[in-house]
Amino acid sequence: MTMLGDRQQLSYIASQAADARLNLELETEGMTLNIGPQHPATHGTLRIIARLDGEQVVWAEPACGYMHRGYEKLTEVRTFPQVTTLVNRIDWLGSFANEVPFILAAEKLMGVEAPTRAQYIRTILFELSRIANVSLFLGDLGVQLGAITPVFLAFRDREYVLNLIESATGGRFHPNFDRIGGLKDDLPAGWIDETRAVMKKLRNFCDQIEDLLFGNEIFQSRTRGIGVIPRDVALQYGLSGANLRASGVDWDLRRDQTLPMMWNKADWKVWTHPDGDSFARCWIRLQETRESTKIVDQLLGSIPSGPVMAKVPKIIKVPEGEAWVSTENPLGEMGYYVVSRGDLGPFRVKIRSASFNNISITPWLLRGVYVPDIVTILASLYFILGDIDR
Amino acid sequence: MKQLSSNSETTTPAVDVVREQMLEAIKGSLGDALIDSHIKPGDDLWIRVRTDSWRTSVQKLRDVHSFDYFGFLSAIDWMPSPYGRGEDDPTEPAPERDMTIRSGYAGGDTRMQVFIRIVNSTTHFGLTVKVDVADSSPSVESLITIFAGANWHERETHEMFGIDFVGHNDLRNMYLPVDFEGHPLRKDFPLLARMVKPWPGIVDVEPLPGGDEPELAAQDSKGGDA
Numbered sequence: 001m002t003m004l005g006d007r008q009q010l011s012y013i014a015s016q017a018a019d020a021r022l023n024l025e026l027e028t029e030g031m032t033l034n035i036g037p038q039h040p041a042t043h044g045t046l047r048i049i050a051r052l053d054g055e056q057v058v059w060a061e062p063a064c065g066y067m068h069r070g071y072e073k074l075t076e077v078r079t080f081p082q083v084t085t086l087v088n089r090i091d092w093l094g095s096f097a098n099e100v101p102f103i104l105a106a107e108k109l110m111g112v113e114a115p116t117r118a119q120y121i122r123t124i125l126f127e128l129s130r131i132a133n134v135s136l137f138l139g140d141l142g143v144q145l146g147a148i149t150p151v152f153l154a155f156r157d158r159e160y161v162l163n164l165i166e167s168a169t170g171g172r173f174h175p176n177f178d179r180i181g182g183l184k185d186d187l188p189a190g191w192i193d194e195t196r197a198v199m200k201k202l203r204n205f206c207d208q209i210e211d212l213l214f215g216n217e218i219f220q221s222r223t224r225g226i227g228v229i230p231r232d233v234a235l236q237y238g239l240s241g242a243n244l245r246a247s248g249v250d251w252d253l254r255r256d257q258t259l260p261m262m263w264n265k266a267d268w269k270v271w272t273h274p275d276g277d278s279f280a281r282c283w284i285r286l287q288e289t290r291e292s293t294k295i296v297d298q299l300l301g302s303i304p305s306g307p308v309m310a311k312v313p314k315i316i317k318v319p320e321g322e323a324w325v326s327t328e329n330p331l332g333e334m335g336y337y338v339v340s341r342g343d344l345g346p347f348r349v350k351i352r353s354a355s356f357n358n359i360s361i362t363p364w365l366l367r368g369v370y371v372p373d374i375v376t377i378l379a380s381l382y383f384i385l386g387d388i389d390r
Numbered sequence: 391m392k393q394l395s396s397n398s399e400t401t402t403p404a405v406d407v408v409r410e411q412m413l414e415a416i417k418g419s420l421g422d423a424l425i426d427s428h429i430k431p432g433d434d435l436w437i438r439v440r441t442d443s444w445r446t447s448v449q450k451l452r453d454v455h456s457f458d459y460f461g462f463l464s465a466i467d468w469m470p471s472p473y474g475r476g477e478d479d480p481t482e483p484a485p486e487r488d489m490t491i492r493s494g495y496a497g498g499d500t501r502m503q504v505f506i507r508i509v510n511s512t513t514h515f516g517l518t519v520k521v522d523v524a525d526s527s528p529s530v531e532s533l534i535t536i537f538a539g540a541n542w543h544e545r546e547t548h549e550m551f552g553i554d555f556v557g558h559n560d561l562r563n564m565y566l567p568v569d570f571e572g573h574p575l576r577k578d579f580p581l582l583a584r585m586v587k588p589w590p591g592i593v594d595v596e597p598l599p600g601g602d603e604p605e606l607a608a609q610d611s612k613g614g615d616a
Contacts, residue, residue, distance in 0.1 A: 065565035077476040235511055237539035238460040256514045322494050352462040360542040
């Protein structure tokens with residue numbers, strides 16, 4: 001029996017009754033819609049099971065695990081330097097950024113710090129992988145809303161950044177360039193001037209996307225007020241990165257924590273948006289790409305000379321201890337909880353990936369939205385499957 | 391690690407005033423639910439709470455101390471792996487291993503521990519909270535009513551470690567097939583890829599040109615997955 005005064009219960013019953021009436025009038029029947037695992041909106045193999053009433057989602061749940069590779073178990077049989085090979089493949093669009101927090105955690109346990117030059121180059125490559133990652137998002141966003149042009153621009157301009165990463169590290173997608181104590185190599189000759197030119201192109205790309213997409217009426221009406229995440233919900237689901245800042249939380253791990261990286265040497269801005277809708281999330285990412293090009297530009301001018309590798313033993317044994325390091329990766333907060341037992345390899349590594357938390361909000365967020373908005377909301381949350389399944 | 395931005399330079403203070411004060415405040419509100427703590431000056435704070443007050447402790451940390459951001463939840467199996475690092479030659483008898491269970495920071499009385507990372511979203515002060523889970527029937531209370539985001543993390547931990555979360559009514563597998571047996575992240579679960587074929591690192595020990603340490607070859611080998 002319903003307790004009199006139990007307002008929540010009463011409003012629930014009222015909504016159920018309203019639904020029943022709706023069903024009666026429209027003679028609709030519930031239907032289950034499978035989106036994915038192979039679907040262009042899923043960035044990999046995510047499957048969304050949605051229960052529909054007409055065009056409206058009454059219940060939705062993502063099914064993960066089509067790409068689970070067991071990295072947490074595998075790290076336990078690898079040595080510390082070998083782990084970077086694995087973590088490169090978590091978020092495959094911004095691979096270099098995945099290596100950094102793990103290496104920083106190992107360095108923290110060992111008590112070594114990379115030379116200043118290496119820290120500068122690390123920060124620059126970190127931001128380059130953010131630009132490569134997010135520029136693809138900006139292009140892909142258009143495709144999912146039916147605009148074809150932005151994706152061609154994105155693939156064209158991302159190529160310049162990938163070329164830069166390739167010429168510095170040797171790998172386009174999986175650089176595996178970060179080492180405990182520094183970097184594998186120094187920058188090639190002429191790289192700095194080339195990077196400056198590319199950053200100009202990328203700022204131009206951001207302007208183009210802003211004109212083409214963000215000023216577009218269709219884009220605005222498809223994203224404004226859709227998929228709104230309030231601040232407190234975002235916090236308790238552990239959303240991070242642009243998704244959190246789009247809900248009005250002014251928090252960027254690059255600015256708000258002390259790490260041996262060089263973000264504080266550049267002048268840049270953390271953007272937030274009060275709306276928390278799909279548009280806000282996309283807009284924040286666009287602004288962040290601009291800020292990243294600024295960071296890279298400023299750091300390029302002040303790289304000091306010196307070695308890129310600190311003195312570390314050839315065979316790395318990490319002293320016993322526990323360390324947690326997380327950084328502001330292209331997708332959000334990416335962190336590693338590393339437990340070492342003084343062995344060649346880690347005892348346990350917990351990989352806290354951004355997309356896992358970001359996507360865990362979808363059952364809450366998709367309830368009550370219309371079918372075409374599923375795609376927009378998923379696109380604006382921006383996830384990489386490798387980052388969910390690990 | 392998650393420090394206030396004013397604390398900028400890398401000098402590590404011998405006594406971490408901010409963390410000591412926070413620990414005192416937490417001690418005051420949690421009372422005897424707090425068993426142990428650990429501070430690494432200038433780095434991080436760990437606390438361990440009693441299993442029967444896991445949910446209420448986290449609730450207090452959120453409500454009283456404003457740790458309102460849910461980072462992650464996971465578990466650690468502190469038992470050393472009986473298979474070592476998977477580098478044994480399967481044709482030889484297994485070597486003797488030290489199997490004593492040692493816990494990490496803030497101690498522990500059981501083989502497995504659940505831990506979470508929560509952060510204050512305005513001061514950006516974070517801490518790690520650990521809790522012991524009984525060896526015989528590993529279970530703790532679910533945090534799903536405090537942090538809705540704990541839902542998937544508890545499902546994952548349940549699947550990987552076999553830890554039950556009381557109050558979570560949807561502990562379906564996220565990754566593994568329904569009829570999968572065992573809990574892969576427990577240390578006594580063998581990594582089969584390393585069991586059926588000896589790790590190439592133990593055969594490929596040949597000196598590098600110019601180098602005289604044979605271990606380097608094993609270290610530098612770049613494998614794919616498994």
